[in-house]
Structures are given as C-alpha cells and as structure tokens.
Amino acid sequence: MTAPPTGRxxxxxxxxxxxxxxxxxxxxxxxxxxxxxxxxxxAFTAIIGPNACGKSTLLRSFVxxxxxxxxxxxxxxxDVFGYQPKAxxxxxxxxxxxxxxxxxxxxxxxxARGRYPHQSLLSTWSAEDERAVHEALAAAGVEELAERPxxxxxxxxxxxxxxxxxxxxxxxxxxxDEPTTFLDITHQYELLALFARLRDEGRTVIAVLxxxxxxxxxxxxxxxxxxxxxxxxxxxxxIVDAALIQEVFDLPCVVVPDPAVGxxxxxxxx
Amino acid sequence: MQAAILVGSxxxxxxxxxxxxxxxxxxxxxxxxxxxFADFAGTDDHLIVRDVRVPRTVLGICVGAALxxxxxxxxxxxxxxxxxxxxxxxxxxxxxxxxLGGVLGLAGSQPAQLLLAALGSALAALVVYAVGRTAPxxxxxxxxxxxxxxxxxxxxxxLMLPDVFDKFRFWTVGSLAGREQVSLTLPLVAIAVALVAAxxxxxxxxxxxxxxxxxxxxGGHTGRTRVGVLVIVTLLAGAATAVAGPIAxxxxxxxxxxxxxxxxxxxxxxxxxxxxxxxxLLVSDIASRVLLPTGEVPVAVVTxxxxxxxxxxxxxxxxxxxx
Numbered sequence: 066m067t068a069p070p071t072g073r074x075x076x077x078x079x080x081x082x083x084x085x086x087x088x089x090x091x092x093x094x095x096x097x098x099x100x101x102x103x104x105x106x107x108a109f110t111a112i113i114g115p116n117a118c119g120k121s122t123l124l125r126s127f128v129x130x131x132x133x134x135x136x137x138x139x140x141x142x143x144d145v146f147g148y149q150p151k152a153x154x155x156x157x158x159x160x161x162x163x164x165x166x167x168x169x170x171x172x173x174x175x176x177a178r179g180r181y182p183h184q185s186l187l188s189t190w191s192a193e194d195e196r197a198v199h200e201a202l203a204a205a206g207v208e209e210l211a212e213r214p215x216x217x218x219x220x221x222x223x224x225x226x227x228x229x230x231x232x233x234x235x236x237x238x239x240x241x242d243e244p245t246t247f248l249d250i251t252h253q254y255e256l257l258a259l260f261a262r263l264r265d266e267g268r269t270v271i272a273v274l275x276x277x278x279x280x281x282x283x284x285x286x287x288x289x290x291x292x293x294x295x296x297x298x299x300x301x302x303x304i305v306d307a308a309l310i311q312e313v314f315d316l317p318c319v320v321v322p323d324p325a326v327g328x329x330x331x332x333x334x335x
Numbered sequence: 336m337q338a339a340i341l342v343g344s345x346x347x348x349x350x351x352x353x354x355x356x357x358x359x360x361x362x363x364x365x366x367x368x369x370x371x372f373a374d375f376a377g378t379d380d381h382l383i384v385r386d387v388r389v390p391r392t393v394l395g396i397c398v399g400a401a402l403x404x405x406x407x408x409x410x411x412x413x414x415x416x417x418x419x420x421x422x423x424x425x426x427x428x429x430x431x432x433x434x435l436g437g438v439l440g441l442a443g444s445q446p447a448q449l450l451l452a453a454l455g456s457a458l459a460a461l462v463v464y465a466v467g468r469t470a471p472x473x474x475x476x477x478x479x480x481x482x483x484x485x486x487x488x489x490x491x492x493x494l495m496l497p498d499v500f501d502k503f504r505f506w507t508v509g510s511l512a513g514r515e516q517v518s519l520t521l522p523l524v525a526i527a528v529a530l531v532a533a534x535x536x537x538x539x540x541x542x543x544x545x546x547x548x549x550x551x552x553x554g555g556h557t558g559r560t561r562v563g564v565l566v567i568v569t570l571l572a573g574a575a576t577a578v579a580g581p582i583a584x585x586x587x588x589x590x591x592x593x594x595x596x597x598x599x600x601x602x603x604x605x606x607x608x609x610x611x612x613x614x615x616l617l618v619s620d621i622a623s624r625v626l627l628p629t630g631e632v633p634v635a636v637v638t639x640x641x642x643x644x645x646x647x648x649x650x651x652x653x654x655x656x657x658x
Contacts, residue, residue: 128552154554161548170599181542182554186535234553 066158078139079103082127082157082238082269087121087136089293096122096277098294099136104238109269111280114290120273121242125270128159128240131295154182158236162243166215172226173193173211176201179233198233198279205229205259219250228259239263240270245279257283264316281305281328289313305329337603340596348396351617355395356388359624362633395511395520395620395634396613398579399589403612404533405571406586407593407604411540412552412564413471419587420572422475423565427482427489430460430507434489439495439588445514449522451576456573457571459485464565473564482575509580509635510619522574529570530609536563537602538630582635585616592649611658615642 078085082104085098089097090107097119097223104110104127112120121246125131129145137144158179166175178199180194202208204227210218215226223242231239241260245253253276260270261283274280281301288298291313297304310331323330354600357363363371363380370376371384378547406419413422433448441447451494453455461614467474493507539560550557572586589612590604597604619637 081377130548130551149554150551151554151558154552157552159548159552161546161552163546164549165546167544167599169530169594169597174599175545179552184538186538223381 076101078142080106082106082138082140084123084126084133084138085136087126087133087138089119089131090134091122091131095134095293100293100295102288102295102298104269104271105286106269107264107267108269108285109261109283110269110286110288110289111274111284112271112290113274113277113280113313114296117291118330119293120290122293123269124159124240124242124273128157129153151182154234154236156235156236157238157240158231159240160227160231160242160244162246165225166221166226168216170215171211172207172213172215172218172229173198173202175215175226176207176211176229176233177178179230181232195233197333201229201232201235204232204263206255221248224248224252224256225259228256232263238269239265239271241270243273246275277305277310278323278330281330282323282326301329305331305333316324337596337598337600341603341606341610343470344607348610348614348617351614351621352392352396355392355617355621356384358621359383359388359498365656390519391620392471392617393523394514394578395617397523397526398511398575398582399585399613399616400530400609401571401575401612402582402586402616403589403593403608404530404605405568406576406612407590407608408533408536408540408564408568408571409586410590411544411604412561412568413475415471415475417587418475419583420568420575421478421482421581421583421586423478423568423572424459424463424481424485425456425569425572426581427485428455428457429453430581431455431574434492450601452577453522453573454555456569456576457509459649461568480484507581508633509556509576509582510623510631510633511579511616512623512633514578514633517640519578522578524617525570525574529567529574532567532606533571534602534605534609535613536560536567537605540564540601544599573612580633580635582616582638584638584646585612588646589615589643591646595649599608 068122084100084102087097087100088095088228096179100123102123112123114120126133127145132146139145140148140153177194177198180197182317183194202211205228207222207225207229210222210226218226228244235275245256248256257279260272264270284301285303286298287304289296289304289309295311297309306320307318310316310320316333318331318333320331322331340595353365354367356368361383363384368384371381375381388646401474402420409418409420409422410416429452432451436447436451441451459481463474463478467477487590539555541554542553543557544562547557589608593604593607593611596607616634616638620634620639623632623634623637626637
C-alpha cells in the first residue's frame with residue numbers, strides 16, 4: 066500500500082463512522098487540516114473545545130453538509146457522499162444548532178417529519194411510521210405535548226421535541242450540535258441524561274458540548290479540539306487534567322473528582 | 336378536520352363554477368346548463384353555455400389554481416410572505432414581450448400573443464435565474480429589479496405609441512374574457528402537468544421548511560428540490576399569464592388564507608391552495624361581469640379591488656400565519 070500524500074500511515078477505519086485525513090475549509094479559509102477520527106461505536110462521544118475551534122465544522126462534515134477538500138468521511142467503508150441521501154439519513158441523524166419550526170405545527174406533526182428518509186414520494190403513512198413516532202415521543206418524554214403547537218412550548222420542551230424528531234428517524238447514529246445551549250441547567254441535565262439513556266439502548270451519540278464538566282459526567286469518550294486539530298481523545302478520566310484544559314482552553318484550573326459521581330471536574334483558579 | 340375543510344372547499348368550488356356558468360350579461364337558468372350537455376338543442380342558452388361560459392370557467396379554474404399554487408411554492412421556498420408568482424419576473428416578461436411584439440407588428444393574432452407571452456415569461460425567468468442562481472433572496476431581488484425595468488420599458492413604448500397599444504390593453508390588466516377563440520389546450524395541459532408536479536414536490540418541501548440543514552440531514556435533495564420548485568413556479572405563472580394576462584393578488588393572497596387552514600403541513604397547504612385559488616378567481620370573475628351595469632371590468636381589477644380589503648380584514652381579524 067502506498068503512503069498518503071501527508072506521509073502518515075493511513076490506518077483503515079476502526080469503526081463504522083470515521084474520518085480519514087480530512088481537510089475542511091470554507092472557500093479559501095482552512096478550518097481543519099488532516100484530521101482523523103474514529104467514532105466509537107455504541108458510545109457517547111462529546112466534542113469539546115473553545116469557540117471557533119472547528120467542532121461544529123467537523124460534525125458538519127460527518128453529515129454531508131461540508132465536503133472535505135481532502136480525505137474522506139466513511140460509513141461502513143464507503144464515502145458518506147457516495148450514499149443516496151435517504152439511505153445515509155436512515156443511518157445518521159443530525160440536529161443542528163439553529164432550529165426553526167414552521168408556525169402552527171403540532172408537536173406530533175413535527176416529529177412525524179423525522180420519517181422522511183423512510184418514505185418515498187408517494188408512499189402513505191404506515192403503521193411502522195406511526196410506531197416510530199409514538200416511540201420517539203415517549204423516549205423524549207414529550208408524549209403529553211403531542212397535540213400542542215410547537216411555538217407554545219418552552220425552550221426546554223421545544224428542544225426535546227426536536228430530539229424526538231431525530232429519534233423518529235430511527236438512526237443508529239445521532240449527531241448533535243450544541244444541543245444544550247440556550248437551555249436552563251435543569252433541562253440541560255435532563256437532555257444529557259436522555260442521550261446517555263439512548264446510548265444505553267445501543268445508539269451511538271456524538272455531541273458538541275460547551276460544558277466540560279457535563280461532558281465528563283455523561284460522555285464515555287471525549288474529543289478535545291483546538292485550532293482545528295484534535296488535541297486529545299479518550300475516556301474523560303484518562304485525559305482530562307489541568308494541563309489539557311490549559312492547552313485547549315487557555316484556562317488555569319484544578320481538576321478534582323466530581324463530588325456526586327466521581328468523574329473529572331474542572332474548577333478554574335483565580 | 337383538514338379533510339372536512341377540503342371537501343367543503345370542493346363543494347364550494349363546484350357551486351361557484353355553476354354560478355360562473357349561469358351568471359352574466361345573459362343569465363342562463365341552472366336547468367338549461369344541464370340540458371346544454373344532456374340534451375343539446377342549439378338554443379342561445381345552450382350555445383352560450385357550451386362555447387363561452389364553460390370554457391371561461393375552466394380557464395378560471397386552471398388559472399386560479401396555477402396562480403395560487405405558484406404563490407404557495409414561491410412563498411414557501413423564499414420564506415417570504417410578500418413573494419408572489421410575478422416576483423420572478425414572469426409577469427413583466429410576458430407583458431413586455433407582447434408590447435414589443437406589438438411594436439414589431441408580430442402580435443396581431445391571439446395565438447401569436449400567447450406564444451409571445453410564453454416566450455417572454457420564460458426568457459425573463461431565465462435572466463432572473465442567471466443573476467439570482469438559486470439563492471432565494473437574490474432571486475427575489477433580481478426578479479423585482481428586472482420586473483421594474485421591463486414594466487418601465489413597456490409603459491414607455493405604450494405611451495409613445497398609444498394607438499397601437501389600445502388593443503393590447505388586455506396585457507396590462509388580466510382578464511378571463513374573450514379567450515374563447517384561441518386554443519388553450521397547450522397552456523392548460525402545461526398547467527395541469529405543473530400542478531401535479533406541485534403536489535408531488537410538497538413532501539420534499541415539508542422537510543425543506545424545517546431549515547436547509549435539517550432537510551439535508553433527513554436525506555432531502557435540497558438543491559434539486561429548489562430547482563424543481565422554481566421550474567414549476569415559472570411554468571405555472573408563465574402559463575397563467577400567457578392565457579389570462581397579469582392577474583395580481585391571487586398568488587399573494589390565497590397562500591395566506593390557505594396557511595391558516597393547513598397546520599404547518601405543506602401538502603395540505605397545497606391542497607387547500609389548489610381549491611381556494613379557483614374559488615377566489617371565479618368569484619372575482621363573476622363580480623367582474625355584474626359589478627358594472629354597462630359592461631365587464633377586467634378580472635384583475637376585481638381581484639385587486641376585492642383582494643386587498645379581504646386580505647387586510649383576515650390579517651386584522653385572525654392574524655397572519657408567518658412562514
């Protein structure tokens with residue numbers, strides 16, 4: 066096998082969803098260069114890093130919103146751009162940061178739109194669709210809101226409804242871009258607990274998170290990014306220490322065990 | 336609920352269509368309408384029904400559905416509640432082509448006018464797409480800009496040559512009257528095909544309205560959907576303008592009324608639109624025949640005259656449903 070242009074040995078993807086040597090750019094502006102990432106199957110992965118470090122951009126490349134200028138993102142060994150859009154949408158679900166529901170739409174109808182990749186142009190609503198929507202509403206804890214208009218809900222409820230929409234898509238992979246931003250702390254923890262539960266049920270979850278302590282508490286696998294590079298990755302307990310936080314966030318801190326669950330917790334020093 | 340409203344609209348449309356065949360300078364009793372088809376005797380009543388009123392009503396249904404559907408599509412795609420079919424330049428393009436054809440002595444016959452209008456709409460749409468590509472805001476701006484340039488040129492030509500253009504007044508204000516002599520088969524078939532396409536594109540649009548990123552993640556072909564919608568809008572608005580001239584307001588207003596009924600679902604919105612558009616245009620057309628004792632007003636005058644206040648009333652009474 067010949068070596069890739071960068072001269073690094075290109076290990077074959079170890080997981081179903083993986084990025085190999087990808088460079089991501091908006092026009093001329095390169096955000097990330099030569100990134101490798103194997104998304105650990107069946108785990109909850111949290112991507113952390115300062116603003117503009119390329120976390121969201123990396124996530125976008127996994128859902129075909131941004132085509133890498135070099136390298137490939139592959140799913141089951143095949144370039145994600147090589148799939149039919151609906152076929153890959155049955156494997157990988159994605160919730161972007163900015164969400165806007167049409168006005169006047171009821172929760173159940175919004176969640177039902179998650180069935181889009183399972184339907185064809187003329188197919189009718191099936192019992193299978195009905196079951197998936199029902200289960201998604203239940204899993205996200207929004208069953209009792211099903212008939213309410215989305216615009217009447219609180220921010221936390223609305224975010225859960227969107228999560229239900231992605232769950233109705235019934236994808237083994239769930240990619241979430243800052244799902245807890247704009248929520249109060251109670252709703253943040255509820256949502257993260259929901260993602261952990263989905264992981265327990267066998268889904269692979271990848272979320273961009275801002276709160277490091279929450280990431281450490283709920284995620285199995287952390288990916289720390291800075292300036293478009295992956296600085297460190299691994300189990301929170303293995304990689305999070307004061308030196309890493311200093312390097313990634315430029316923030317002096319001490320790392321102590323979380324008094325409630327024992328995972329690493331960072332406390333900034335004055 | 337949705338289905339019940341739809342059935343109600345369909346019944347209303349049938350009633351309005353019946354009235355449209357019956358009402359006019361020469362009123363035809365409903366029994367004679369039936370007999371004109373079941374037991375044709377060649378009486379004046381029967382000839383009026385078969386040769387004038389029914390074709391005019393069919394034209395009204397097709398044009399109303401086309402204007403409503405294209406308005407719904409362009410408003411949904413651009414997320415702009417003020418967008419209407421003419422926003423892509425097709426209406427002004429048709430008007431300018433007819434005017435220019437008149438100057439060059441090419442627009443003498445109705446079939447020639449029809450052809451010119453179709454060509455004008457298509458060319459204007461192509462120019463707008465060349466400038467605006469598929470970015471909704473750029474498209475709307477390009478369409479508005481081109482429309483005002485073409486409307487200005489048309490007006491200038493008409494003012495310079497008033498005699499020539501007296502007979503093309505039709506192309507300044509749309510009407511359903513006096514179109515019986517031309518074969519409308521081709522434009523009406525075009526409208527019918529485009530309406531089927533409009534109904535088919537509603538499911539992808541249902542994903543699109545959740546935002547481009549969500550639609551993409553759901554496996555939608557966002558680029559393809561956008562191009563498809565624009566082609567359908569151009570076909571519908573172009574064909575409607577070619578057969579009936581510029582009719583303002585139906586394409587702007589019907590989607591607003593239908594949106595109130597459709598609970599955020601684009602397929603339902605389209606279904607309501609396709610019925611409400613013809614209802615509104617036929618009612619306006621009936622009014623255009625009876626409002627003045629001396630003769631007919633062009634239907635486009637009535638749609639603007641009635642449509643404006645109705646829209647304001649609806650928005651004030653019930654509030655607008657935004658996109």
